[in-house]
Amino acid sequence: MENSKKISFEVIKRLPRYYRYLGELCDSGVTRISSKELSEKMSVTASQIRQDLNCFGGFGQQGYGYNVEALYNEIGKILGLNRGHKMIIVGAGNLGRALASYKSFERRGFKLVGVFDNDPKKIGSYIGEYPILDIKALEDFTKENKPDIAIIAVPKTEAGEVALRLSHLGIRGLLNFSYTDIKVPEGVEIENVHLSDSLMTLSYRIKNKKQ
Amino acid sequence: MENSKKISFEVIKRLPRYYRYLGELCDSGVTRISSKELSEKMSVTASQIRQDLNCFGGFGQQGYGYNVEALYNEIGKILGLNRGHKMIIVGAGNLGRALASYKSFERRGFKLVGVFDNDPKKIGSYIGEYPILDIKALEDFTKENKPDIAIIAVPKTEAGEVALRLSHLGIRGLLNFSYTDIKVPEGVEIENVHLSDSLMTLSYRIKNKKQ
Numbered sequence: 124m125e126n127s128k129k130i131s132f133e134v135i136k137r138l139p140r141y142y143r144y145l146g147e148l149c150d151s152g153v154t155r156i157s158s159k160e161l162s163e164k165m166s167v168t169a170s171q172i173r174q175d176l177n178c179f180g181g182f183g184q185q186g187y188g189y190n191v192e193a194l195y196n197e198i199g200k201i202l203g204l205n206r207g208h209k210m211i212i213v214g215a216g217n218l219g220r221a222l223a224s225y226k227s228f229e230r231r232g233f234k235l236v237g238v239f240d241n242d243p244k245k246i247g248s249y250i251g252e253y254p255i256l257d258i259k260a261l262e263d264f265t266k267e268n269k270p271d272i273a274i275i276a277v278p279k280t281e282a283g284e285v286a287l288r289l290s291h292l293g294i295r296g297l298l299n300f301s302y303t304d305i306k307v308p309e310g311v312e313i314e315n316v317h318l319s320d321s322l323m324t325l326s327y328r329i330k331n332k333k334q
Numbered sequence: 335m336e337n338s339k340k341i342s343f344e345v346i347k348r349l350p351r352y353y354r355y356l357g358e359l360c361d362s363g364v365t366r367i368s369s370k371e372l373s374e375k376m377s378v379t380a381s382q383i384r385q386d387l388n389c390f391g392g393f394g395q396q397g398y399g400y401n402v403e404a405l406y407n408e409i410g411k412i413l414g415l416n417r418g419h420k421m422i423i424v425g426a427g428n429l430g431r432a433l434a435s436y437k438s439f440e441r442r443g444f445k446l447v448g449v450f451d452n453d454p455k456k457i458g459s460y461i462g463e464y465p466i467l468d469i470k471a472l473e474d475f476t477k478e479n480k481p482d483i484a485i486i487a488v489p490k491t492e493a494g495e496v497a498l499r500l501s502h503l504g505i506r507g508l509l510n511f512s513y514t515d516i517k518v519p520e521g522v523e524i525e526n527v528h529l530s531d532s533l534m535t536l537s538y539r540i541k542n543k544k545q
Contacts, residue, residue: 139531203541221428320350328523330414
């Protein structure tokens with residue numbers, strides 16, 4: 124059934140949102156849903172939903188709707204969530220702490236296995252169940268625990284060096300919150316998250332909304 | 335020159351990134367740049383850049399390239415950043431603190447004017463130069479200071495109520511970090527930010543990258 128090669132990037136970008144909504148429906152015990160109902164819940168058109176979800180084929184049936192759990196699992200597979208990811212966070216400032224405290228990452232298949240910082244005042248203290256580890260232990264830790272994803276939550280000035288260090292340790296994906304776009308060696312994937320981009324999009328929407 | 339009605343949503347979504355890059359170029363004293371150079375810097379194709387920026391017309395000249403400052407200012411206008419925004423943050427937990435400490439928002443035209451919380455232990459303490467204000471003072475504060483944007487950084491369970499309260503106070507745009515999609519009254523714009531969506535996209539990219 125999985126056929127991700129043919130799925131466009133625009134559809135892929137919408138998948139996490141479908142995945143979240145379908146997960147909530149599963150939790151509420153909903154077993155099937157029509158594209159019309161899903162469309163009302165998600166505030167997108169029913170035709171967009173049908174078009175997107177038809178990429179995976181076989182889940183929607185006329186007069187029945189979508190099988191919520193099957194679709195949820197299939198999207199999870201396409202996103203590679205079924206394999207599970209081991210994740211570390213580098214940087215235990217306010218943002219690192221906020222991310223380490225966020226329980227829903229684990230539900231999506233991202234298991235936090237370690238939090239690192241270089242500040243002696245922070246090292247050894249806890250964020251929930253996680254002790255803050257010394258960044259000097261990063262090499263030994265990754266050899267032993269083999270995380271495949273790292274969240275970078277260090278200041279802008281340190282981000283490039285940290286990203287390179289993580290890349291050389293075999294981390295396959297980086298989520299970068301350091302407010303600067305980082306380039307990484309071939310073979311490593313990076314998502315640069317810019318919180319101010321959402322503010323700018325919001326500004327555009329305010330400016331252009333119907334009065 | 336401004337002609338935003340005809341610009342597609344996909345182009346709009348890319349504008350914040352252009353705006354950030356052009357801002358950095360301005361700061362470095364660069365006055366003009368070819369689409370080829372900008373394309374290398376931004377890791378998108380030169381033809382994509384030409385196509386996107388041609389929407390605004392008149393900034394690219396054969397053999398000259400783009401006038402960096404003029405293009406930066408024009409994109410700022412399209413995004414509504416030139417008007418300036420007054421912003422408040424509701425919720426002074428780790429995420430609220432991280433956002434309040436982020437200096438670059440102001441550079442993009444978003445001036446933080448207040449931070450609120452309902453926790454007596456936090457109220458009165460400072461995040462940098464900002465005192466944490468009692469959420470009870472929200473009504474009086476907004477009447478006096480007229481913020482137009484609010485960042486919601488409260489727990490999921492409180493987010494809906496906070497959003498509604500802000501909407502009734504005349505806030506025009508909400509940036510919601512509470513990990514739940516919120517619907518707001520007509521006339522208020524909301525951007526729901528889901529940090530786990532970026533992780534899911536990263537997972538997809540790791541799974542599908544060329545080995």
